Amino acid sequence: MFCVECGAEPEDLYDGLCRDCFIESKMKVKVDSPIKIDICPVCGSVRKKNNWIENPDLEAIMLDKIDDAISIPYEAERYGFNVEFEEEDPYNIVANISVKLEREEIVAEHEISVKIILKKVQCEICSKIHGNYYEAILQVRPTKKEMTEEQKELVIKKVKKRIEVKEGEKRNIFLTSQEEIHGGIDFYLSDTGVTKNLAREISNAVGGSVKSSAKLAGREDGQDIYRMTYLVRIPPYESGDFIEVEGSIYRVKKLKGGTGKVILKDIKTGKKVRMDDKELENAEVLGGDELINKSVVVSESEKEMKLLDPENFDTVTVLKPEGFETEDKEVDVIKVKRYLYIIEEESK
Ligand SMILES: [Zn+2]
Ligand SMILES: [Zn+2]
Secondary structure (H helix, E strand, O other), X not given: OOXXXXXXXXXXXXXXXXXXXXXXXXXXXXXXXXXXXXXXXXXXXXXXXXXXXXOOOHHHHHHHXXXXXXXXXXXXXXXXXXXXXXXXEOOEEEXXXXXXXXXXXXXXXXXXXXXXXXXXXXXXXXXXXXXXXXXXXXXXXXXXXXXXXXXXXXXXXXXXXXXXXXXXXXXXXXXXXXXXXXXEEEEEEOOHHHHHHHHHHHHHHHOOEEEEEEEEEXXXXXXXXXXXXXXXXXXXXXXXXXEEEOOEEEEEEEEOOEEOEEEEEEOOOOOEEEEEOOOOOOOEEEEOHHHOEEEEEEEEOXXXXXXXXXXXXXXXXXXXXXXXXXXXXXXXXXXXXXXXXXXXXXXO
């Protein structure tokens, strides 16, 4: 038996070749060069196939890419490689690769240097942020009176909290812009679902109804793309306020978000009433806690109390709200248009 390549007559032949000729012609390694990796210059994300990896382990990604770039001959039964990286600058790296191929007891080793080019490409999210991308608008608007500073702060805080990116989380939820307009605030957000939830959350906190509308924004992959607007109409009253509706005085107990339903208490009778923001459209907001005064109890019967009017110290008879009881010598009252009303302490 002899080697078909060089004519030598060794003891063992591999595919008809002597050891040296086999290594020479069959145990070759090819590495595609240069290796290109897309890296976002804004946030440092790296593209892996169709995904952008945030906070990437760049070395692991380079090793993966090298593994993909190495072509091993099918004659090799096993292979392994080691890499030493040499940074020319942050975007140009040389990988010195030692590849080891094995076939039976034959070992072939190769040293190959490959250039790795990190190409600056803005990632999907950074280019969306940069391009003022938004999917939905959250509109928060007051009715009649201006939004209070507290309401504005609360609303902004809720939006900021929702878009906050925690360590290891994706940054795909972001606020593109925010503007104060018509006494309220508009938020342009990157995610429709999040905007919808925020609208509900805000209306739960400040009351009012949520209305949505869709606007055709274009077509993508043969499908119509809509941009949603979620409008939260903040009512002019807050929880704890006193309002007058068709001659009756109510205290706002609870603002139920989303539907615009409001739970009120008729302060004369002590009965709870439920109304919606339509029925309360013409409500007059009298004020909040600042209307409450102390009034001295002169005497008490089953249904009434004789009280001293805190303004002029006249003795007046006031109907007790249903279920009202007190041991105190003073009660909380408000005075609306000459009439005193007993205010039950809020259970908080
Ligand atoms: Zn040979
Ligand atoms: Zn980026």
